[in-house]
Amino acid sequence: xxxxxxxxxxxxxxxxxxxxxxxxxxxxxxxxxxxxxxxxxxxxxxxxxxxxxxxxxxxxxxxxxxxxxxxxxxxxxxxxxxxxxxxxxxxxxxxxxxx
Amino acid sequence: xxxxxxxxxxxxxxxxxxxxxxxxxxxxxxxxxxxxxxxxxxxxxxxxxxxxxxxxxxxxxxxxxxxxxxx
Numbered sequence: 001x002x003x004x005x006x007x008x009x010x011x012x013x014x015x016x017x018x019x020x021x022x023x024x025x026x027x028x029x030x031x032x033x034x035x036x037x038x039x040x041x042x043x044x045x046x047x048x049x050x051x052x053x054x055x056x057x058x059x060x061x062x063x064x065x066x067x068x069x070x071x072x073x074x075x076x077x078x079x080x081x082x083x084x085x086x087x088x089x090x091x092x093x094x095x096x097x098x099x
Numbered sequence: 100x101x102x103x104x105x106x107x108x109x110x111x112x113x114x115x116x117x118x119x120x121x122x123x124x125x126x127x128x129x130x131x132x133x134x135x136x137x138x139x140x141x142x143x144x145x146x147x148x149x150x151x152x153x154x155x156x157x158x159x160x161x162x163x164x165x166x167x168x169x170x
Contacts (some may be wrong), residue, residue, distance in 0.1 A: 013118055031153060034157070086146045087146060087147065097124055
């Protein structure tokens with residue numbers, strides 16, 4: 001599996017967990033999208049810094065080829081899935097501890 | 100705390116595609132640069148802090164509690 005496959009799987013897993021397993025349903029809440037909108041520019045900024053200084057490099061064979069702010073566009077999928085899973089898990093454990 | 104489980108999973112996943120050049124030299128399991136491990140600790144932490152700050156600022160946390168009471 002190349003990065004694109006993994007990132008795509010990660011986002012499917014994250015959405016599935018959010019909606020059906022953890023049932024936090026962050027994706028239906030406006031506050032989640034505001035949080036994501038706030039984090040996204042900083043992800044792009046960090047990606048640009050890390051790639052332009054060649055601290056992190058991506059093998060061309062592992063990515064789809066399109067890049068945004070220096071990093072493969074798959075990085076956005078990965079970033080989104082991680083943010084979604086983090087907040088979904090947070091809400092899940094918060095609800096469980098208050099019961 | 101329990102985050103470490105899926106953090107660990109994310110780190111394993113991360114080991115697939117990161118080629119590092121300018122790193123400190125400490126590596127976990129001879130593979131993962133220590134910076135990469137710290138990344139997966141710091142990013143979820145910052146994500147949650149951003150979320151909590153926004154909940155406070157927008158007052159959405161109160162609205163959520165009210166809707167929970169109705170259930």
